[in-house]
Amino acid sequence: MSTRLIHTLEEVGALLDIGIALSAEKDHDCLLDRIVTEARRITSADAGTLYLCEGDQLVFKIIHNETMNVFAGGKGEPVTLPPVPMRPENVSAYTALKREVVNIADVYQAEGFDFSGPKRYDQMTGYRTGSMLVLPLENHESDIIGVLQLINAKDSEGKVIPFAPYLEKVVTSLASQAAISMTNRRLLEDIEQLFNSFVEVMATAIDAQTPYNANHTRRVAQLAGALARAINETKEGPWATELFDEQRLKQLIMSAWLHDIGKITTPLAVMNKATRLGDRREIVLLRLDSIASALRRDYLEAKLVALEKGVPAEQERVEAEWNDAWAEWQRIREMIVAADDPAGRITPEIVQVLQSLSERTYVDAEGKRQTWLTAAEVEALSVFRGTLTEEERRQMEGHVEVTERLLAKVPFPPKMANVPRWAAMHHEHLDGKGYPQRLSGDAIPVEARILSLVDVYDALTASDRPYKKAMPVEDALRILGFMVKDGKLDEGLFRIFCDQRVWEMIE
Missing domain, CATH: 3.30.450.40 (GAF domain)
Structure with missing residues (x-):
């Protein structure tokens, strides 16, 4: 050759x-x-x-x-x-x-x-x-x-x-x-970029449904990525040998972008509920004004009768009853307004008064007898923490299961196969008291633990939540620390989060 x-x-x-x-x-x-x-x-x-x-x-x-x-x-x-x-x-x-x-x-x-x-x-x-x-x-x-x-x-x-x-x-x-x-x-790369852009658009659209959640998903994605990179830099502790390569990091960030996709089915009235009464606040206040008008009408009718009788003692009694009724109405209105504020403290005594108002009646302008408060309104005003009733909380928490069902229908490639599972686990706690599956300990992978930690952090520090003011970083870290002590959040991740000041790494 x-x-x-x-x-x-x-x-x-x-x-x-x-x-x-x-x-x-x-x-x-x-x-x-x-x-x-x-x-x-x-x-x-x-x-x-x-x-x-x-x-x-x-x-x-x-x-x-x-x-x-x-x-x-x-x-x-x-x-x-x-x-x-x-x-x-x-x-x-x-x-x-x-x-x-x-x-x-x-x-x-x-x-x-x-x-x-x-x-x-x-x-x-x-x-x-x-x-x-x-x-x-x-x-x-x-x-x-x-x-x-x-x-x-x-x-x-x-x-x-x-x-x-x-x-x-x-x-x-x-x-x-x-x-x-x-x-x-x-x-x-174009297909991947197209998919990533579509995911970001979807997540942003869901966040935009409520003015109180406009940047949550973006912040969670940024915090999750920053914490993963901080883990890569860690030389000691339980996560020192953990490594997030480029592909694993992409999976985690994609999970963060999609973690709240299930909120597409959550009623806007629940997502936007800034007070305990929510969209019923104005209805209740208008009803109280109507009750005030009914009380004033009854007072004027009683006063006219007393004047016709010409008995001073009767007139004095009518005036005293009116003053008592008006003062009581003012106290009740102030109590309801205060109870509607999520920052307001609800005591058993307040709940008792609220329940009595669901049995107390008045005659409206059409001559129909109505209660001061409905049973649903009493339930809403009696919420001890936050703004959601038990049923509304179930609706809100249900977004995780919807997330899992929706993402299960997406044909993710093998390199992104964990996205549905991680995204649906961001409310699980290490003590087994999270939701929806009540997973605990080693059943919760590090990626889900990261999402859980940064999701809570953003909820605490965000300035766009309906039921509270933005919390200073120091206070938020203290609460996260309590959750770590209670066995809910991962201690090693929390330590990395604090030591490397991960919140300062994002935009």
Whole structure:
């Protein structure tokens, strides 16, 4: 077998290996760098540049120069050279515009192109640009997505020589594989970005349903990511060996973005309930005004009768009863207004008075007998903590189960398979008293523990919650500490959260 045939078979094998390697490369920057590296290797080129088409110009992405020890772009130092305009006098632009391979034996002897750039570089650095091979990167849809430029092919002794004509086909094959790999990688990145954007839009839309929750999901996602990165920096403690690589971090952040997706079915009246009465507050106040009118009407009728009788003692009795009734009405109204405020303290005595008002009646303007308060209103005003009744709390807590059901229908790829499970566990507590599954201890993965901690932190410190003012960080951390002592939150994560001041890492 001839040496030439052996060399050809080696090149074919190398192209196959390169094709496999390019297809397997998952990082876009590494892919671009790999293309230049392999093209230089297969052609013995001293230097190489990869441009990508962006609008009407070619943008430098990778620059290699072995002699000058320059390796810019990709994961290395950024390329600071200005883009190349799409003008045919520039050889790289010509290649893109004409879809032609250009093979130049010696730049200094060539005509038809403007090589002032390479020559100026040579003068500045002492480099000598000689041979050049420039190829378009054409993908499977016949789109030119970039240009590959190779400089100074070398023989076995390191002498600069022209690029052999047969290398045009070899590198064209490589360029075609590279273009397809780049297009596929970009397509995958576009799909991932599209999905991520859709998730963010959905989460933002759900948060926007209530003015009291406008940025919650975004903050939880930011805090979860920041805490995971802080774990990576931890050198001691129970989570010192835990590592969140890029993919695991993406899964966690996606879980955070989707953790409240189930609130799409939660009634807005429940989500927006800023006071104990919620949207019934104005109805109750109007009813109290109606009761005041009825009391005043009864008083005036009684006063008229007393005046007609002309008995002073009767008149005094009517006035005294009116003063007592009016004072009582004022006390009851003040008590109801105070009880409606979620910051107001509800005592058993207040609950007793409220219950009596559900049995006390008055005659409205239409002559119908009505109670001062309905049973539902008494229940709402009797809530000891927060603004939600037991039924409303069940509706609110039900969003977790809805989250799990909705996400179970999404065909997440294997690398994101844990998203539904983690998102649905953000209200589980280590002591087994969370919801919905009452999981405990080791049954709760670290990702769910992270979500639980940052979700509570944001609930405490957020300035857009209906039932409380924003809590200072110090007070929030103290409450989180109590939850840790009660066995609800993870102590190791809480310590990392505090020690590295994770809340300061987000926007």
